[in-house]
Amino acid sequence: xxxxxxxxxxxxxxxxxxxxxxxxxxxxxxxxxxxxxxxxxxxxxxxxxxxxxxxxxxxxxxxxxxxxxxxxxxxxxxxxxxxxxxxxxxxxxxxxxxxxxxxxxxxxxxxxxxxxxxxxxxxxxxxxxxxxxxxxxxxxxxxxxxxxxxxxxxxxxxxxxxxxxxxxxxxxxxxxxxxxxxxxxxxxxxxxxxxxxxxxxxxxxxxxxxxxxxxxxxxxxxxxxxxxxxxxxxxxxxxxxxxxxxxxxxxxxxxxxxxxxxxxxxxxxxxxxxxxxxxxxxxxxxxxxxxxxxxxxxxxxxxxxxxxxxxxxxxxxxxxx
Amino acid sequence: xxxxxxxxxxxxxxxxxxxxxxxxxxxxxxxxxxxxxxxxxxxxxxxxxxxxxxxxxxxxxxxxxxxxxxxxxxxxxxxxxxxxxxxxxxxxxxxxxxxxxxxxxxxxxxxxxxxxxxxxxxxxxxxxxxxxxxxxxxxxxxxxxxxxxxxxxxxxxxxxxxxxxxxxxxxxxxxxxxxxxxxxxxxxxxxxxxxxxxxxxxxxxxxxxxxxxxxxxxxxxxxxxxxxxxxxxxxxxxxxxxxxxxxxxxxxxxxxxxxxxxxxxxxxxxxxxxxxxxxxxxxxxxxxxxxxxxxx
Numbered sequence: 001x002x003x004x005x006x007x008x009x010x011x012x013x014x015x016x017x018x019x020x021x022x023x024x025x026x027x028x029x030x031x032x033x034x035x036x037x038x039x040x041x042x043x044x045x046x047x048x049x050x051x052x053x054x055x056x057x058x059x060x061x062x063x064x065x066x067x068x069x070x071x072x073x074x075x076x077x078x079x080x081x082x083x084x085x086x087x088x089x090x091x092x093x094x095x096x097x098x099x100x101x102x103x104x105x106x107x108x109x110x111x112x113x114x115x116x117x118x119x120x121x122x123x124x125x126x127x128x129x130x131x132x133x134x135x136x137x138x139x140x141x142x143x144x145x146x147x148x149x150x151x152x153x154x155x156x157x158x159x160x161x162x163x164x165x166x167x168x169x170x171x172x173x174x175x176x177x178x179x180x181x182x183x184x185x186x187x188x189x190x191x192x193x194x195x196x197x198x199x200x201x202x203x204x205x206x207x208x209x210x211x212x213x214x215x216x217x218x219x220x221x222x223x224x225x226x227x228x229x230x231x232x233x234x235x236x237x238x239x240x241x242x243x244x245x246x247x248x249x250x251x252x253x254x255x256x257x258x259x260x261x262x263x264x265x266x267x268x269x270x271x272x273x274x275x276x277x278x279x280x281x282x283x284x285x286x287x288x289x290x291x292x293x294x295x296x297x298x299x300x301x302x303x304x305x306x307x308x309x310x311x312x313x314x315x316x317x318x319x320x321x
Numbered sequence: 322x323x324x325x326x327x328x329x330x331x332x333x334x335x336x337x338x339x340x341x342x343x344x345x346x347x348x349x350x351x352x353x354x355x356x357x358x359x360x361x362x363x364x365x366x367x368x369x370x371x372x373x374x375x376x377x378x379x380x381x382x383x384x385x386x387x388x389x390x391x392x393x394x395x396x397x398x399x400x401x402x403x404x405x406x407x408x409x410x411x412x413x414x415x416x417x418x419x420x421x422x423x424x425x426x427x428x429x430x431x432x433x434x435x436x437x438x439x440x441x442x443x444x445x446x447x448x449x450x451x452x453x454x455x456x457x458x459x460x461x462x463x464x465x466x467x468x469x470x471x472x473x474x475x476x477x478x479x480x481x482x483x484x485x486x487x488x489x490x491x492x493x494x495x496x497x498x499x500x501x502x503x504x505x506x507x508x509x510x511x512x513x514x515x516x517x518x519x520x521x522x523x524x525x526x527x528x529x530x531x532x533x534x535x536x537x538x539x540x541x542x543x544x545x546x547x548x549x550x551x552x553x554x555x556x557x558x559x560x561x562x563x564x565x566x567x568x569x570x571x572x573x574x575x576x577x578x579x580x581x582x583x584x585x586x587x588x589x590x591x592x593x594x595x596x597x598x599x600x601x602x603x604x605x606x607x608x609x610x611x612x613x614x615x616x617x
Contacts, residue, residue, distance in 0.1 A: 032441055038434035039446055041427045042492060049489030050453045053464025060467050114359065122353035130601065131360035134367055137596040139550035141568050142589045145575075146366045149373060149582055155382045157369055163384075171384070199363075256459040258553050263575070277459055281553075284463055292463045299460050306455060 054299075060292035067286050079293035088271040088279070095186065096255070096275040100305075102190045103254045107197040108247060114198065115205035116235075136199035144263040147192045151264075153177040182272040185265050189273065192260050197253065201246045208242025209235070244313050248306060255302055276301070367593070374586040381583060395587040406588055408563060409570040413592070415480050416555075416566055417548040420487035424495050424544045425537065427488070432499035433525060437508060447500075454493035458486060458554045466557050479558040483566070487548035495540040502536030503529060542599045549596060567592045 064075040083089065118129050135143055150158045153176040162168040168176050179185045212235065220230045258277055261267055267274035267282060274282065276298050284291035373381070377392035399406050431450075435443055458465065465486060469475065474482050506529055514524040530537070552568040559569050567588065574585035 035434055035438070035440045035442070035446075038430040042431040042496065043446070043449070045423075045427055045485070045489050045492060046449060046453055049465075049485050050456055050461070053461045053468050054456075055464075056467045056471065057461065057464030060463060065467075117352065117356055117359065120349075120352045120356075122349050122356060124353060124357070128356045128360040132363045133600050134363050134597075137546065137600050138367060138589070138593050139552065139568055139571075141550070141552045141571060142370070142592070143366060145571065145585060145589070146370050149586075150366065150369055155384050157386065160384045160386065195363075195366075252455060252457065256457045258459050263572070281462070284466070284557075288463065288467070292467075295460055295463045299456075302455065302460060 057292045057295055060289055061296050063289050063292075065288035065292075067288065075289055079287075079289040080297075082287070083283075083290050083293050083297065088274075092271055092274050092276055092279050095273070096277075096301075099186070099190065099193075099257075099275050100251065100254050103193040103197060103257075104247065104250045106190070106194045107201050107250055108243065110194065111198055111201035111205050111246070112239075112243075114202040115209055116231075118202065119206055119209045132202065133199050135196045139259070140196050140257075141259040141263060143196050144192060144260045147188065148179065148264045151178045151188060153180065179265055180269075182269065185273050189260050189264055192264070193254060193257055196260070197250055201250060204242055204246040204249075205239065208239045211242075212238045244309075248309055251305055251309065252302060255298075255305070370586045370589055374583055374590055376583065378583070395583045396590075399584050399587045399591075404584055404588070405562060405565065405570060406591065409565050409567045409588075410591070412480060412564060413549055413566040413568075416483045416487060416551075417545045419480070419484035420491065420548040421541050421545045423484060423488040424491050425541060428492055428495035428499055428540065429530075429537070432496045433503055433529065435496075436500050436503040450493045450496050453490065454497075456490075458490055458551070462553055462557055465554060469558055475558075475560070479555075479564055482558055483548075483551070483555055486554050487544075487551055491544040491547050495544060498540045498543075499533065499536055502533045506532050539603055542603050546596050546599060549592075 060071075061079050062075055062077070064072045064078075066072055114132070118125065118132070150156045153159065154172050156176075158178070159168050159171060159176045163171065163176075170176065174181070178188050216234050216238075217230060220234055225233070255275075256277055257275075258281065261273060261275060261278050262281070265273045267278040271279060271282075276294065280291050280294040280298055283294055372387060374395050375391040375393065376383075376388045377390065380388040398404075431446075434440075435447060469479075469482055510528050510532075511521075511524040514528050515521065519527055550568060551566075552572070555566050555569045556572060559565055562573065565573060571585060571588060571592070574581045574588070
């Protein structure tokens with residue numbers, strides 16, 4: 001950690017353009033050290049808690065580590081080959097793609113509507129805006145547990161409701177056991193992930209809507225544009241920066257999402273409802289080295305997704321600044 | 322779109338009765354109805370959480386929407402030593418409070434300096450901060466766990482490690498939001514104070530920080546909530562039930578064979594209350610805070 005803190009002034013000193021006198025050199029050193037009291041603590045914290053674990057993780061991914069965390073020696077690339085040869089991995093990766101695409105896509109789509117709705121003027125707007133924060137305020141863990149309880153095959157309120165509607169014919173049956181079947185479990189968990197992602201996304205889009213000048217709408221109205229035209233030609237293009245930022249943040253959060261699947265199905269049966277994050281955490285309990293290798297792979301996936309996304313939308317993101 | 326809506330009477334919020342209020346148009350009524358329905362859907366799972374916590378033991382597994390009578394004893398006996406709620410609330414307060422203090426102490430000077438000064442490495446620093454926003458504890462959990470073991474941190478209370486982890490992963494958002502806030506305050510105000518004899522640090526405390534207070538409050542509350550709800554690192558680092566923060570305590574009600582649902586949801590209600598209060602404080606600023614933090 002200390003070497004990183006001093007790295008900055010070193011970089012400042014490394015290429016003196018011309019030989020300077022002692023006092024000039026000293027002054028330049030002082031100038032390059034001046035930011036340290038201000039930004040040094042932040043760099044130190046990042047180095048200790050973010051960068052150090054990255055380094056340790058890369059190291060660990062090449063080591064043979066016992067379940068208790070004791071290093072038994074080098075493993076070369078065996079951790080990576082073990083993970084990549086794992087017969088469950090292809091299914092897990094496909095599921096991860098479905099999970100991320102479905103949750104982010106559905107969340108953004110619904111949030112566009114919700115932001116529009118809560119941007120209107122109506123009595124009680126403050127209260128209702130506060131109410132839709134609920135899934136953001138409650139921890140995701142808690143929301144996942146509530147849904148697990150509500151989906152209980154024997155007495156869950158969702159099944160009670162569906163039974164009243166005649167959709168579920170009997171309790172404790174296979175059709176009532178939503179979390180027992182991988183396909184319906186995944187669908188429900190996607191729904192829960194959308195549910196907890198909506199408040200933040202809606203609020204980001206609301207913030208975006210408020211940056212659109214009212215005069216533009218006024219002009220559109222004077223020109224006789226229909227509401228749909230106004231939305232397509234004014235709202236959507238000007239909302240793009242907020243939309244893209246919401247999309248990027250959701251991509252990262254959903255990819256890294258842990259508590260929902262962990263609490264609702266624990267990734268099972270087998271690995272049939274696991275995403276790559278759950279798979280990694282599961283490996284950690286027995287094969288720390290393989291878990292580290294899987295983390296590096298996950299990390300690479302996140303970086304690739306985000307980089308691709310930023311690249312595709314570079315121009316709009318620059319406008320956002 | 323907002324401008325096209327027939328203007329409802331100005332104080333559109335629920336600010337008490339307005340005897341002379343014009344009747345809202347059909348369109349406003351429809352919009353309001355849709356907004357209320359959506360809001361109720363968002364609340365329903367948490368209402369079910371409360372109802373379950375209030376179910377008498379004999380009715381826990383009943384197939385009714387509401388129990389025949391409510392039982393408040395869960396909310397009383399969950400504070401007993403068997404459930405460890407008291408220690409968990411304290412631990413969570415320590416972690417979230419400690420992380421919030423640390424973030425503020427670290428982020429404020431960094432945001433101030435980067436917003437006010439052009440220095441060598443400024444861009445690199447902001448990029449480093451942004452990079453930590455991409456990384457999350459989940460993807461680094463194995464590294465964090467190994468570092469924890471390497472430094473023998475399991476010998477001291479995991480609370481300290483969790484304060485550090487939560488502070489570090491919320492630093493980016495705080496620096497970003499404070500950077501935007503401070504950047505929007507004219508530097509001339511401080512210069513005027515410095516002409517009046519204040520030092521730079523004095524001017525920062527006297528002028529900039531009071532004006533930037535809304536930004537500071539927003540960043541403090543977001544950090545507190547994130548640390549309060551953090552799960553995966555706490556789950557990984559705490560092994561002793563006496564040191565469980567609230568999220569790990571909730572997880573622990575999920576036993577190997579059965580789940581203690583009533584206490585699980587009773588504790589959940591308690592864990593949610595501080596967050597709701599904090600959100601109520603910044604309600605009007607959530608939108609503005611996000612604009613400053615992520616869009617501007």
